[in-house]
Amino acid sequence: MTAPLALYLDCDTGIDDTVALAYLLRSPLVELVGVGTVSGNTDAAQAARNTLDLLAVAGFPDIPVAVGAHDHLTHAYGGGAPHVHGDNGIGGVILPDSGVSPDPRDAADLLLELSHAYAGSLHLLTIGPVTNIALALERDPTLPSRIAGVTTMGGAALVPGNITPAAEANIFNDPEAADVLTRADWDVTFVPLDVTMNHVLTDGDRGRLLASADPFARAVGEILDHYLDFYVPQFGERLSPLHDPLAAMTAAGAPGIGRSLRVPVVIDTTDGPSRGSTVVDMRGQRLGPRDHDGVRTRVLFDGADALTEHLVSTILGGTATL
Numbered sequence: 001m002t003a004p005l006a007l008y009l010d011c012d013t014g015i016d017d018t019v020a021l022a023y024l025l026r027s028p029l030v031e032l033v034g035v036g037t038v039s040g041n042t043d044a045a046q047a048a049r050n051t052l053d054l055l056a057v058a059g060f061p062d063i064p065v066a067v068g069a070h071d072h073l074t075h076a077y078g079g080g081a082p083h084v085h086g087d088n089g090i091g092g093v094i095l096p097d098s099g100v101s102p103d104p105r106d107a108a109d110l111l112l113e114l115s116h117a118y119a120g121s122l123h124l125l126t127i128g129p130v131t132n133i134a135l136a137l138e139r140d141p142t143l144p145s146r147i148a149g150v151t152t153m154g155g156a157a158l159v160p161g162n163i164t165p166a167a168e169a170n171i172f173n174d175p176e177a178a179d180v181l182t183r184a185d186w187d188v189t190f191v192p193l194d195v196t197m198n199h200v201l202t203d204g205d206r207g208r209l210l211a212s213a214d215p216f217a218r219a220v221g222e223i224l225d226h227y228l229d230f231y232v233p234q235f236g237e238r239l240s241p242l243h244d245p246l247a248a249m250t251a252a253g254a255p256g257i258g259r260s261l262r263v264p265v266v267i268d269t270t271d272g273p274s275r276g277s278t279v280v281d282m283r284g285q286r287l288g289p290r291d292h293d294g295v296r297t298r299v300l301f302d303g304a305d306a307l308t309e310h311l312v313s314t315i316l317g318g319t320a321t322l
Contacts (some may be wrong), residue, residue, distance in 0.1 A: 004031040007251060008111055010068070011244070012040025012128030013047040014085035015227040018054060019201070020127055020244035022220045022315045024225040025058050033122070034114045035065045036107025039077040039104030040128035040173055042089030044070050047128075048102045056098030058216040065100075068107025068132035072174035075143045081169070084230050088154060091226030095219060095242050108136040115146040125251040126152040126181070127244040131168050134177035137184055144186035153247035154178065154264070155192035155278030157299050168193050171267060172276030179267040183216065189260050189298040191247040192278065199303060201240040203228060205312050217315055245311050246303065252312075262291040263299055 007030050009019045024030050035055075037047035048067045055063055071077050086092040103110055111132065115122050124147055125134060137143055154170040161167040171178045182188060206228065209221030228238035250257050264281040268274045280299055284290055 004029055005123050005127055005252060006031050006033050006121050007123045008034045008036070008114055010036045010038060010092045010107065010111070010124070010126045010128065010130065010132050011047065012038050012042060012044070012052070013050040013263070014081070014089045015039030015091055015223055016240070016244040017041065017127055018050070018090055018220055018223050018241070018309070020248035021051065021054060022058070022216065023245055023248045023311055024252070025060055026314050026317060027252050029254065031120065032060070032063055034110050035063060036110055036132050037065065038067045038068045038107065038128045038132050039070050039072070040170065041085045042066050042080045043077060046089055050088070050100065051201060053095040053098045054219070056100060057095060057219055061098060061100050064103040064110060066103040066105050066107040066110040072129060072131050073134060073176040078173070084227070086226045091138060091223045093219065093223045107132040108139060111136045112140050112143060115143055119146040121148055122146065123148050123251055124150045125247060126150070126292065127247050129173040129177060130181045131174045131177045133272030134180040137180055144184050147172070147186050150181070150186055150188045151182065151191060151247055151251035152188060153191045153196070153244050155190045155299070157192050157194050157278060157280040158282065158299070159194050159197070161277065164185070164273070166274040168278070171278060175267050175269045175276040179212065179269050182265055183265055185296070187296050187298070189250060189299045189300060190265060190278065191250050195258070195300050195302060196243040196246050197241050199242040199246055199307055200235070201242065201308060201312070203238040205308065208312060212316055220315060242308065242311065249307060249311065250300055254307070254310055256307050256310060258300060258302035258304070259289065260298035260300040261289050262295050263297065264292060264295050265297040265299065275321065
């Protein structure tokens with residue numbers, strides 16, 4: 001068996017971030033070595049509190065969690081999405097207070113230090129706005145030389161956005177930072193709405209988590225309640241798209257992840273109606289999927305239907321064959 005991937009997570013710990021975190025902690029494919037938080041679903045300090053308390057419930061109180069940027073590169077934090085994620089980011093669920101304090105470093109410095117400790121093997125997963133990553137690149141432009149790969153939940157390639165008609169929320173919240181990440185000299189895989197909206201958790205999946213003997217799995221199930229309610233108008237029933245969890249599974253190399261096509265990606269940083277959109281160059285694909293040689297950005301477009309079962313069974317401590 002190969003060694004698990006050393007992974008650094010940058011997140012804005014809301015509800016789907018919680019599910020992604022649960023997968024990373026329970027997956028044998030991953031060793032989570034550090035977490036940075038950023039303002040997005042909720043503010044960076046609240047996201048850190050959520051993360052620290054979740055880690056404690058899961059039995060991982062020693063993983064360092066650093067508070068990152070409260071505001072974005074060119075504008076202030078906009079107040080989050082309490083209608084989606086609840087007032088505290090985790091559906092209003094009150095977790096036991098772990099009493100663990102955030103790491104004294106900020107998120108960008110924690111990432112930079114871990115990139116030296118795990119030089120050449122550290123994988124970076126972002127599931128919120130990427131402000132911290134842009135700040136880390138500004139402080140040390142050599143960071144990409146020590147990162148094995150980047151997976152980012154963000155964008156809408158061939159489908160509508162979810163925050164504007166053109167833009168997905170993570171990219172829209174800080175398009176300047178997303179532009180910095182996309183242009184850096186490393187391999188980036190985008191996990192966009194094109195694929196995340198096609199994979200869902202059901203109320204039945206939530207019931208399995210609630211029925212678990214594991215208090216962490218039960219907490220995840222409780223936190224999902226608010227999220228499933230939010231998506232009823234879109235799906236007609238209580239379902240939860242796998243935005244951040246699918247990015248976590250992609251970063252981990254879970255079986256069943258579809259092919260990510262190597263295509264140019266440009267982030268729109270203008271102030272017009274397409275601000276925050278991911279402009280994906282799909283020209284030349286008429287005769288079938290074709291990679292663009294020399295391009296460092298990839299976009300994931302599909303995955304196996306059984307990925308949801310893999311996700312739930314992993315959180316529950318089992319395995320699912322895909």
